[in-house]
Amino acid sequence: MASSVHYSPILASLLLLFLTLPHLSFAKTRKLAALYQQPPLVLKYHKGPLLKGTVTVNLIWYGKFSPIQRSVIADFVQSTAAKNTPPPPSVASWWQTTENYKGGSSDLVLGTQILDENCSLGKSLTTSQIVDLASKAPTKDSINVVCTAEDVLVDGFCMSSCGTHGSGLTDPKDAKSKFAYAWVGNPMSQCPGQCAWPFHQPPYGPQTPPLVAPNGDVGIDGMIINLATVLAGTVTDPFDSGYFQGPATAPLEAVSACTGIFGSGAYPGYTGSVLVDKTTGASYNAEGLNGRKYLLPAMWDPKTSTCKTLV
Numbered sequence: 001m002a003s004s005v006h007y008s009p010i011l012a013s014l015l016l017l018f019l020t021l022p023h024l025s026f027a028k029t030r031k032l033a034a035l036y037q038q039p040p041l042v043l044k045y046h047k048g049p050l051l052k053g054t055v056t057v058n059l060i061w062y063g064k065f066s067p068i069q070r071s072v073i074a075d076f077v078q079s080t081a082a083k084n085t086p087p088p089p090s091v092a093s094w095w096q097t098t099e100n101y102k103g104g105s106s107d108l109v110l111g112t113q114i115l116d117e118n119c120s121l122g123k124s125l126t127t128s129q130i131v132d133l134a135s136k137a138p139t140k141d142s143i144n145v146v147c148t149a150e151d152v153l154v155d156g157f158c159m160s161s162c163g164t165h166g167s168g169l170t171d172p173k174d175a176k177s178k179f180a181y182a183w184v185g186n187p188m189s190q191c192p193g194q195c196a197w198p199f200h201q202p203p204y205g206p207q208t209p210p211l212v213a214p215n216g217d218v219g220i221d222g223m224i225i226n227l228a229t230v231l232a233g234t235v236t237d238p239f240d241s242g243y244f245q246g247p248a249t250a251p252l253e254a255v256s257a258c259t260g261i262f263g264s265g266a267y268p269g270y271t272g273s274v275l276v277d278k279t280t281g282a283s284y285n286a287e288g289l290n291g292r293k294y295l296l297p298a299m300w301d302p303k304t305s306t307c308k309t310l311v
Contacts, residue, residue: 048241050104063149079288158191188219196222
């Protein structure tokens, strides 16, 4: 099974970079930022194909997830469709920003779900094994997402990524037999500070109180943020030739270019202004199907060349 993969930057990597600079206090960093205005962020289109039309998201559950955990993630995928969803700010209105990417307008639908609770390949996976697992679901017009449980180790997990996306070949001899896949892991046991921020305190930087997870599960709500990141990246840059900035092997993409931004007024270490559920105290910025609430990262909007937030 041949594959091409690049790593989406981990959720907190850029945050920690800013927060741990030894020669600048946090206050000085903000003051200097006010004096120097960065040029607009622009993701260049590299003229390759984007995923468009109806795209099926197949989920491969590797390791043990409870039915409730699976439903939170499945509901998120189904909530991207505009039909029968709550008014903005919603998951559907967040996803609609992908329509502004030239040549791409995709509608995500939930497809096959495969359970591999006994971890058929063991509890330590390589990238090639992730691709093998992804290939077990239908590969036509789809994104096959491997979700690994909190006790499963994956190459690069917590060290360089919280999730990845890439492409594989259904036929190693046919370069045209590409299919898109993605992977996200449950970070609860291994690195909640990196891959479930802002629902868990980061290992470095200001130790402000974490936000309350909207679905009551820090690991799963962290996975939602990372799944949103890789799904948007997959649709707008499925084969390393779509929209991105920087090298194709380590690109800034639709959401990873906006790391750490969830609401207006965000800055390194602060999510920005988000909504708070009056009953549970949970933080969110989007509503979905079945009464679900989610906290979703900002997405770069080609029309405005800015990181677009829902609130």
